[in-house]
Amino acid sequence: MQVIEDPKLLRSEIKKLKQQGELISFIPTMGNLHQGHLTLVKEGQLHAKITIVSIFVNPMQFNNAQDLANYPKTLAEDCAQLKEAGVDIVFTPTPEVIYPNGLNAQTFVEVPGISDSLEGELRPGHFRGVSTIVTKLFNLVQPDFACFGKKDFQQLAVIKQMVLDLAMPIKIIPVETVRENSGLAMSSRNSKLSEAEKLIAPKIAEVMNNIGQNLPTNSENCEQLIKDAQQTLNNSGFKTDEIHIVDPLTFAPLHKASKQAVILMAAFLGNTRLIDNLVVNLHQ
Structure with missing residues (x-):
């Protein structure tokens, strides 16, 4: 398993895979992985030989600085789990790599309507941050398939609409919520x-x-x-x-x-x- 931080190196590896005719499944995450994430990986492996996972805590989708600062980061443990799960590449960029000019100067992607209602109304700018980072990751990884959990129901709807509107050649695969024995959704x-x-x-x-x-x-x-x-x-x-x-x-x-x-x-x-x-x- 390769762990790659540099987008240029990632592009180089993706180019090789595409030249070999490989299909790619992609699972974007913010790390601190649990069985729900590994279920996404397993689903992706059903659709393509190559599986790529990103780990990036995206500052653009947090409207609470304390929430961002407190988000758990467990990169070494995450990579160990992904290696055991048979993932091919883990992409682990830093905010400085993803947003070199800072958040305020970053071009953004926004899905109208759906991004402003319900959760979007409660957390202004959240879905703009989600759709922007997912678009950027899709551009870097160029996946054929991308797996997202149904637990984030509105987020899934935003991404599906974004892919449709922007004519991205990617099949979005919704995956059922994984729960603890108690019924609590894994998170x-x-x-x-x-x-x-x-x-x-x-x-x-x-x-x-x-x-x-x-x-x-x-x-x-x-x-x-x-x-x-x-x-x-x-x-x-x-x-x-x-x-x-x-x-x-x-x-x-x-x-x-x-x-x-x-x-x-x-x-x-x-x-x-x-x-x-x-x-x-x-x-x-």
Whole structure:
């Protein structure tokens, strides 16, 4: 396995692979890897012989400087896991390499509409940062396939729309959320939870699934379902950040023609923000 920091060297290696006719699967990450990331790697390996993973904590997508500073960095452990998983190349650039002129002078990519609603409204500039770095990484890696987890539901939708709008020759492969035995969605942020918080954390998935069970017969009463869920989470020790029930295609409120709904959850447990989502069929 090669670990490459220099974009020029990466381009050189990619060129060789392309000349050999190899297909490439790509998994962009911010490191601090867990089984969810390794599931993305396994999925990528089903589609292409060559698998490339990037590890880059992207400052452009953080609107909270403290959150960026506290993001866990475990590069040596990450590379050991990726080597064992059979990854071919790990790309580990620094912010200075990716943004040589600084963030304020960086050309950016923004997907209109979807980037400004829900999570985008709560975290201004977040999806601009995501779409910009993913575009830059796609340009460097030139993958045929790219794997993204469904846990970041709105992010996945932004990337799919960006690839479509910019006519990128890349197939985006959504991968199911990997969960702990408790039902909690795996996340790099889970490592920041205290032992006591880890016992409470699965409640977010439990509350989400409860909404999902009630939604098909009660989809006209989303406000009450959300209010009840917020109260349950807050009484359990969470500080609810946002709960949305929207159409998964448009991210607009549900309407009579909506065939599915997506429940989007975000809540703080201590200082850790946990997210989750669930797609529910409304009409059989």
